[in-house]
Amino acid sequence: MKSLLVARKSLLEILREPALLGLVLLMPLVFVGIAAFGYSAPFLVTHPLWVFVQAEGDLVLIEALRAERYPDGRPVFDVTVVTDLDAAHIALEEREITALVEVGVGADGRPSVMVHGDALYGRFYRASVVLDQVVQRYADRLAGRGILVQIHENRYAPAGPENEFDYYAPGMMVFALLMIIPQTAMLVGRELRWGTLRRLRLSGVRAWELLMGISLAQMAVAVIQVLVVFISALALGYNNHGSLILAVFVGLAISLSAVGMGLIVTCFIENDSQAVNLGSTVTMVQVFVSGAFFPLPPLTVFTLLGHPIGLFDIFPATHGMLALQQVLNDGAGLEGIGFRLAAIVLLSSLTFAAGVFTFHRLKMGRGSRV
Amino acid sequence: MGLMNMSNVVLKTEGLTKRYGDLVAVADLTLEIYRGEVFGFLGPNGAGKTTSINMMCGLLVPDTGTVTIDGVPIHAADDVLRARVGVCPQEIVLWERLTCLEQLQFMGEMYSLSAKEAHQRAEMLLEELDLVEKRDTQARKLSGGLQRRLNVAMALVHDPEIVILDEPEVGLDPQSRVKVREYIQSLARVKTVILTTHNMDEADRLADRVAIIDHGKLLELDTPTVLKKRVGEGDVVEIELETTVDPAIAGQVEAAVAHMVDQVHMDHETSTLTVRALNAVGALASILDALEKSGVQAGEVRVRENTLEDVFIQLTGRRLRQ
16 A cells, blocks of 8 residues: 555656656657658658660669569569669769669670669568569570479568668557656655655655655556557558557566666666666666667577577566567567466566666665665 | 753753764763753854764764763663654655655654554644645755744654754745744743754753853753853943054943943953943943043944853853854
């Protein structure tokens, strides 16, 4: 009962404090906006493609390029036949087009095809795979032989990210949830400095009741964070394929570890600025190693129950990131994320216990001046 | 005062000692506080008053010694026993973003009052401490004086039997000081009030008994009247001298005045001659005459009664604020 009172009080403070709200809601929303702005282009785009045909050139290839389609029926190439080769090269340099195809006749009188592209342009690599296939078919036909190489593209997962923003949106949730670390440090640090923790202890409240109350408040914040980030991501074009309720559960499990880390940070700070600085540092390290901002190469250390365990899997947030991607991007259910969820719950519980132990020992122990 | 007998001891400390490294904050403090009295802890800053009350309310564990409330050690106390004590700390201890009503109601409920009881107590205290108009104002928006009043109210929201007020008048504006002083007086007899202060006037006016503490040690404990009598009966006359007096002449002056009064003291730092006598005012003309004969010009003359400050000076050789 006392835990609920503490939780209600803490929640009121958070909701009335612009700095605390800014930490846990505004900052993640800004990052959602940036990600949506920068990474919303779909993976399967129709590539602008210019074709320059010499006088004797074969037009069959052009028709083949125009006929190439994605599984959903959209054309792979937006083909434009041009006559100014210099202008085409400029367009290529300026990335107005993905590739330039030059069709002509070689010195031996046989048709020749040359594909030009920017080696540092990611879209060219994606387009060149399809281009290569179309040109190979064209060459096989000219040579009078059957098609030797065929690439079949299938979508094996029922869902999946359709653009980079889809990939990063769950990461924004992880980021938001980890911002609970500096927030907890600020909130609990103030209780220490203001002497209100002492006042609470005078009422006979047990340490566990107090810490549970603070945790409950932060978990309520976590639910709000997941909902707000999810809704704003949807509004900015996120393609959701999963269960929001399951994502909320994953978020709650992550928040428990964030509270634990926040309590540890609280033991080493003296003011709000230090809470934000140290807390945010702890947050950002985990945000990066969890892959929330960009994917990291797999640093597999061992395999457990068929799951590769990486170096950074010691952090609950890493499992949280994968679980949220599985749930929201791939539409995975509880069974699908069972291993990850179990890992989050286990690691979060350990982190929380470490936080409670450290805080209790350093700040609430017998003989302390609190 | 009739309440003060052994059977009415509500709070008792025995051999209470607390050290911080080499510093002995409280040394072997033994005292008994009676039900319904206003008990004053008088001492300068750093004397060990706050450490003492922190041990009395169970916030701080003593290195040695015990604190009992009605015979039950405070550290073995359950919530019910702990709730019999209310503490108003020296610092303002409030949640900045909660309103006056929210703070009081929250603490009331933390002390296991029902929501309804806590609300009623909160409203009553807001009324009694003239905070009704600010009931829905967040603490951070209150003036310092109003925050202090709310600080006092927070100690009382669960209707404790023993109220510990640590320097309740520090930082108060005159209006709030009067309000808080009246309120403490209204608590007397209804509750046991333990008051720490370095303000002799506050202790003198409010306390039934005063413990004078310095460097963690209890120096004296009695009623203000008895303590002041120990310094000497009668009035005190302070004569400011217009010039700095040569020590040799000061000695002559003291010798000349000594036979007219009970006590005489020349403070060279402030160039003040202080005399104490049953009829000091009656002896004033002779004293001024003696000064003139010694070639010393008298300036402002003040007549006052003995104060607890005099007691403290006699016990320690220092003023309370030194």
